[in-house]
Amino acid sequence: MRKPLVGTGWKMNHGIAATEAYARRLLALLREDPADGLDIFVLPPFVSLSTAAREFAGSPVAIGGQTMHWDASGAWTGEISAPMLAEIGCRFVELAHSERLQHFGETYDLVRLKVDAALQGGLEPILCLGESAEDRRMGQSDSVLREQVTTALASVTAGMLPRVVLAYEPRWAIGVAEAAPPSYVAERHAGLRETLADCWGEPAATATRIIYGGSVSPANGAELIALENVDGLFIGRAAWTPEGFAAMIRIVAEAKQEADGSF
Ligand code: PGA
Numbered sequence: 001m002r003k004p005l006v007g008t009g010w011k012m013n014h015g016i017a018a019t020e021a022y023a024r025r026l027l028a029l030l031r032e033d034p035a036d037g038l039d040i041f042v043l044p045p046f047v048s049l050s051t052a053a054r055e056f057a058g059s060p061v062a063i064g065g066q067t068m069h070w071d072a073s074g075a076w077t078g079e080i081s082a083p084m085l086a087e088i089g090c091r092f093v094e095l096a097h098s099e100r101l102q103h104f105g106e107t108y109d110l111v112r113l114k115v116d117a118a119l120q121g122g123l124e125p126i127l128c129l130g131e132s133a134e135d136r137r138m139g140q141s142d143s144v145l146r147e148q149v150t151t152a153l154a155s156v157t158a159g160m161l162p163r164v165v166l167a168y169e170p171r172w173a174i175g176v177a178e179a180a181p182p183s184y185v186a187e188r189h190a191g192l193r194e195t196l197a198d199c200w201g202e203p204a205a206t207a208t209r210i211i212y213g214g215s216v217s218p219a220n221g222a223e224l225i226a227l228e229n230v231d232g233l234f235i236g237r238a239a240w241t242p243e244g245f246a247a248m249i250r251i252v253a254e255a256k257q258e259a260d261g262s263f
Contacts, residue, residue, distance in 0.1 A: 002209050004225070005165060005232030006252040007041035007126075008239035009066060009094055009213075010048075019048040023055030026242035030060065033246070035253035037260075039232075041092050042245075046080055053089035064092025064126065067100055070113035072121070082121025093118050096128040096152065098171045108151040116155055119163060126165045126234070127152055129192070130214070133172035141170075142191040149195050158200040162207040166192060167234045173214030175236065182223050185212055189229035218244075221251040226258075 014022060022042075041062045044052045052063045069079035085093055095118065096111045111127070118125040129148045131141040149166070156164060168188055173180040180188075189210050196205035212224050213234030225233055233252055239245035 002207065002231045003037065003039050004252050004256050005039045005041070005209055005211050006235070006249050007039075007043065007064075007092075007211075007232070008235045008245050008248075009043040009097065010045065010240060011066070011099070011236065012045060013240055014044055014048055016048055016051045019044055019051045020055055022242050023052060023061075026061065026245060027056070027059055029242060029246040030249070033250060035060070035249045037256055038249065038252055040249060043092070043094055049085075049088045049090065057089070062091040064090045064094060064123075066094050066097065067106075068093050068095075068114060068118065068123075070110070070117045072117070082117045082123055086122050091124055092126050092165070093123045094126045094128065094167075096148075098128065098130055098169060098174055102171075108148050111152045112154055115152055115164065119156070119160055124163050124165060126167050126211075128167045128169050128213070130169040130171045130174075136170070136172065141188060145188060145192055146195045149192065150199060153199075156200075158204040161196065161200045161204040162209075164208065165232075166196075166208065166210045167213050168192060168210060169213040169234065176215050179212075179215040179217070179220045179224060182220075182227055185224060185230065186227045189227065193229050216248070218247050218251065221248055222255065225252050225255040 040060050041064055043064045043066050065085045069076050069081050072081050072083050095114050100106045115125050129145050131144040135141055135144045170180050192210050209231040211232035211234050212230050216233050216235045217238045235248050239248055
């Protein structure tokens, strides 16, 4: 049904030489221990994308950008567009990461323009969503997530929806010691699936992947990926080494094998 997804955002880590070394080591590990039937991605910094594209060419590892501008070209100093990412070999682009919202003033209204431009440019947006600690305390998590989804995807049709990956990343669970509790993650993912069904219909909702991110590690990955409605894992720190990422890929591959075997 939904193909499991496992990926890592490198944030501001790994320049050209480190990217080359990471890619070679990761591919060697995947040759020893292949992971079939998954979508795998890495999101390097812009300057390392062409190196990543070259090293991962013809491999099961796709690459993507960590953000982009909504315009295709123009007077936007410092920015990168969807056509540029596509040309360099990106399949994905991450949008609305909480660090972009918190430190660079992005809003979901702007993110909507980016989603539209990404889809138009042939990229698959990985749309980050997440409530703050305050939202959670107020019991508003599901309504905040619904607002984020409906704002960012306001112009996406049911036909296009499955090209979008939703990445649920509670803001209070990113870059900390522990991921969100599995029962809490299960409730939010179920709520997101329900929002998709309400707004785009059941078939589109069923075909769209919702992945979890926020302090995912080898200690909690198996429990998180086993949850209904969790279609993949999005990893930061634990996948910044090739060995770390390979271990997380193995966890997702094993969960898939178990799920396939249980039908
Ligand atoms: P983390 O990062 O796994 O290091 O918490 C996750 C993210 O920012 O997507």
